[in-house]
Amino acid sequence: MNRSFIFTSTALLLVICTWFLWQRRFAPEKQAANLDLKSIVEANESSLRPGVRWESGHLVLETSADHPQVVQRLRLPGIGSVDQLHFRIRVVADRLEVGTNRWEDGRLLIEWHSQNSTDDIQTEYLTSAGYNDPNAVSSCVARPKIAPAVPALRIEHLGRSGIFRVEQCDVIAVRETSWWTSGKVLLIAAWLVWSSALIKTDNKRSLRPWLTAALWVFLVAQLIIPGPWALIRPLGQSFEFLPKNLPVSTSRSEIPVDINLNDVPESMAPLGKLPESGSLILQIKNHIKQSRPLLHFLLFFGVTLALAFAAGNRSILPLSVMLAVGKELAQLGFRYGSDYVDLLDLLCDSLGIALALVIFTKLKPTRWGRLIAPETT
Known part of the structure; x- marks a missing residue:
């Protein structure tokens, strides 16, 4: 069977499993x-x-x-x-x-x-x-x-x-449900196996594919799912435990309140600008919005170069592309919106990936390059 077909079909299966578990991440407290x-x-x-x-x-x-x-x-x-x-x-x-x-x-x-x-x-x-x-x-x-x-x-x-x-x-x-707490461990293991198998190497006993796969899965968690956002959103309208409106409980004393919020001051001043939330990547992105294209370029240039030297070859191209595309699709899936600027983001991501692979190809034959990435495809 064609190698590309196998990897594409298994990737789609893992994406479906990821969506299935994510949507079942939460359940109401008793x-x-x-x-x-x-x-x-x-x-x-x-x-x-x-x-x-x-x-x-x-x-x-x-x-x-x-x-x-x-x-x-x-x-x-x-x-x-x-x-x-x-x-x-x-x-x-x-x-x-x-x-x-x-x-x-x-x-x-x-x-x-x-x-x-x-x-x-x-x-x-x-x-x-x-x-x-x-x-x-x-x-x-x-x-x-x-x-x-x-x-x-x-x-x-x-x-x-x-x-x-x-x-x-x-x-x-x-x-959090047992679906998520137990399933995410199996899910991470499955993505590790898939991504390590995708990386070609001459040395079958090498740990490079596994180390590269671990780095890639870490980047997926930072950029795609759960992603850099502070709030946890469903991939769609709502999490699966809320397909319809739940009955409203009007109880006022089921759970004791530990502090008194009834003592509201006579006047409340606006808080002003709030500090940026989310991961460091998102905070940097929000601080330098005018330089957003440069940030995307540098991010994927660095990520791709790191993956290439970790793997020792250029076979990480599909992994870098999946990170770039997955990042934009996650933004849509989590309903953070999308516009034409996202196309510019993808272009900058692509340029960063391309330049990283060119530099890796130039550096690999050198003494320093052979020391870092001695294996070939």
Whole structure:
């Protein structure tokens, strides 16, 4: 049977297995309170701020001359210290004029309050919208850096005018399933075997294919899945445990809250620009957006050169291409959006891969190159 057909078909099978396990990564915690937007607002009705109102089943934030910026904290009744929370949310911007800075829009955040100190709060984005953005329903799992922690929602309208509306917010504590905890070990092993078999070598006893495969699988985890993002998103509409709406639990005392979030200060100042979240690669990318093409070029130049010298030959080309294409497909699958700039990213990735292979070919015959990569295809 043709070698290319075997590797292509097994790769597709492994991609399907990866998707299958990822979609079954989470399940609701036992006796977890399942909240919807209405139950959350009812529990916080007495602490709603000026500029915040409950209207037609939606939570509406609207600025005015007296309140040019609107900030609202919402405690989550029945949810105490947790390791991770699943959100299904939808926000809409209605003629919301964004401020001078891009982050001055409407945004929905999660606050993680430490059990040890009420002043120790970690905050990160869940979603945001500006202008007339009809934000689609999104599904994600958020986790504190130090777990467990007590969650609360924070909503900010920092635009110059207009309305920021939360139309849906379903929250439930989740845990990782045995599907994922056991299956990911087998999945990693399968990808290691596949990628090491793809690398050609004359020395059948060499450890180079395995070391190269381990490096490649590590890069897949950093760039594709789970990827560089802070939030954990499904590959599609939602994780498999939420194919339909779960029944809402209105219990207010199933899980004790370790800190008191009812004592909301009289005024809450906006947080301003939040620090970048996600992996170091994503943080660098967000800091140098004007140099994004150069970053893509250098990243894949370095990655491909490292893989080539690790393998000792040029047979890593399919692995580098899979990293470049998989990175863009993952961005689409996780619903982070895509535009024409992504085509430029792929072009820069390709140029980086090509230059790395050219340099590897030039260096390999030299004394230094033979020392690093003595094997041939």
